[in-house]
Amino acid sequence: MFILSFGLVGYGYWGPNLARVIHNTSTCSFSALCDLDKSNLDKCKQIYPHILATADYNEILNNPDIDAIFIATPVHTHYSLAKQALLKNKHVFIEKPITSNTFEAKQLQLLAKEKNKILMAGHTFIYSGPVIKIKEIIQEGTIGDPLYFHSNRVNLGKCHADVNVIWDLAAHDFSILEYLFESEISWAQVTGKKFVDNKNECLAYINLELENKVYAHMHVSWISPIKSRSIVIGGTKGMITYDDHILTDKVRVYDKQVSVDHLEQFTYKDKGCFIPNIDLSEPLSTEIKHFQQCILHNRQPITDIRFGLKVLKGLELTDISLANQGRKVFAMEHTLMEKTAVGFKQKKKSDVKKKLKTI
Numbered sequence: 001m002f003i004l005s006f007g008l009v010g011y012g013y014w015g016p017n018l019a020r021v022i023h024n025t026s027t028c029s030f031s032a033l034c035d036l037d038k039s040n041l042d043k044c045k046q047i048y049p050h051i052l053a054t055a056d057y058n059e060i061l062n063n064p065d066i067d068a069i070f071i072a073t074p075v076h077t078h079y080s081l082a083k084q085a086l087l088k089n090k091h092v093f094i095e096k097p098i099t100s101n102t103f104e105a106k107q108l109q110l111l112a113k114e115k116n117k118i119l120m121a122g123h124t125f126i127y128s129g130p131v132i133k134i135k136e137i138i139q140e141g142t143i144g145d146p147l148y149f150h151s152n153r154v155n156l157g158k159c160h161a162d163v164n165v166i167w168d169l170a171a172h173d174f175s176i177l178e179y180l181f182e183s184e185i186s187w188a189q190v191t192g193k194k195f196v197d198n199k200n201e202c203l204a205y206i207n208l209e210l211e212n213k214v215y216a217h218m219h220v221s222w223i224s225p226i227k228s229r230s231i232v233i234g235g236t237k238g239m240i241t242y243d244d245h246i247l248t249d250k251v252r253v254y255d256k257q258v259s260v261d262h263l264e265q266f267t268y269k270d271k272g273c274f275i276p277n278i279d280l281s282e283p284l285s286t287e288i289k290h291f292q293q294c295i296l297h298n299r300q301p302i303t304d305i306r307f308g309l310k311v312l313k314g315l316e317l318t319d320i321s322l323a324n325q326g327r328k329v330f331a332m333e334h335t336l337m338e339k340t341a342v343g344f345k346q347k348k349k350s351d352v353k354k355k356l357k358t359i
């Protein structure tokens with residue numbers, strides 16, 4: 001059996017999940033960790049004493065036995081860490097959102113192509129049983145033509161210093177939208193508030209429309225007393241609910257709809273709901289096995305860099321709207337922004353915001 005050797009950068013909140021799943025996957029070996037925080041290195045070493053644990057990234061990069069690197073560090077560090085890994089001929093898996101801006105992601109896309117290496121975006125929900133089942137149900141036509149998507153992704157913390165709540169939590173919803181509908185965003189209108197640190201929005205409401213006319217609303221918050229991870233999708237014939245916070249029966253399909261006839265009489269259909277069977281394998285495990293298969297067979301991942309770029313484009317549209325007091329912004333404005341000399345390539349978020357306001 002061919003075993004791939006994986007290194008991980010970042011052992012904060014999310015890194016331990018990646019380490020556990022890599023370690024538990026029989027065809028992978030968790031071989032090395034880099035983290036700048038010594039206490040996190042020590043924590044990891046206690047569970048996996050066999051690994052190389054270091055604060056010096058070069059020790060991993062220069063190790064010829066390591067095939068691929070997982071990046072689970074703050075977003076602003078992703079580009080540099082991924083670039084160094086690709087330059088050392090490693091395959092790379094970058095946690096969502098892949099980079100701080102589309103400019104950086106496109107640079108990595110070119111480099112991965114030049115080096116013929118797999119570059120995968122970590123969008124875990126796309127490998128989850130419920131999301132895969134919802135896509136099947138929509139494609140089978142069970143709910144007719146999709147009309148709307150409504151998501152609620154709220155909890156108390158964890159507040160990030162380098163991104164706002166949209167880049168942290170709504171990144172998941174943008175990935176699910178892209179996977180389910182494969183349709184570009186036409187426009188977005190976003191409001192948010194910086195109640196905690198005056199730097200990043202910790203509460204936001206996003207409205208947008210896709211080119212296929214699906215109307216979407218996302219509510220994200222780091223300051224909610226309760227945790228909620230729910231999605232409602234409505235169609236011309238039925239509706240779907242997805243509650244990720246419950247253990248079983250996460251997805252329900254409702255044979256419910258309201259319509260109006262030629263006499264302007266409303267008709268309500270309510271024929272109950274059914275609960276589809278869902279694969280409840282751990283999404284992270286499916287995702288990591290997919291990355292491994294893509295490396296072994298030189299195939300593009302489902303969530304490849306193009307997929308990651310679509311999510312980034314949605315997130316950057318929200319930045320433009322936020323910087324313009326919640327104005328409705330069209331996809332064309334993102335394209336114009338990319339074409340300007342400055343574009344999205346500044347590293348400093350404050351510079352980008354100044355530029356966005358001038359649009």
Ligand SMILES: NC(=O)c1ccc[n+]([C@@H]2O[C@H](COP(=O)([O-])OP(=O)(O)OC[C@H]3O[C@@H](n4cnc5c(N)ncnc54)[C@H](O)[C@@H]3O)[C@@H](O)[C@H]2O)c1
Pocket residue numbers: 009010011012013014015034035036037040057071072073074075077095096097122123124168
């Ligand atoms: N797929 C998911 O469902 C999911 C869930 C949570 C977080 N994430 C993503 O994972 C990434 C990490 O998030 P987190 O919440 O774990 O962050 P975190 O701040 O809790 O942990 C980051 C870790 O990286 C280390 N680090 C920072 N800069 C480094 C560098 N240059 N070199 C080596 N180590 C460095 C820090 O010491 C820390 O241990 C983010 O991109 C986040 O969006 C994904």
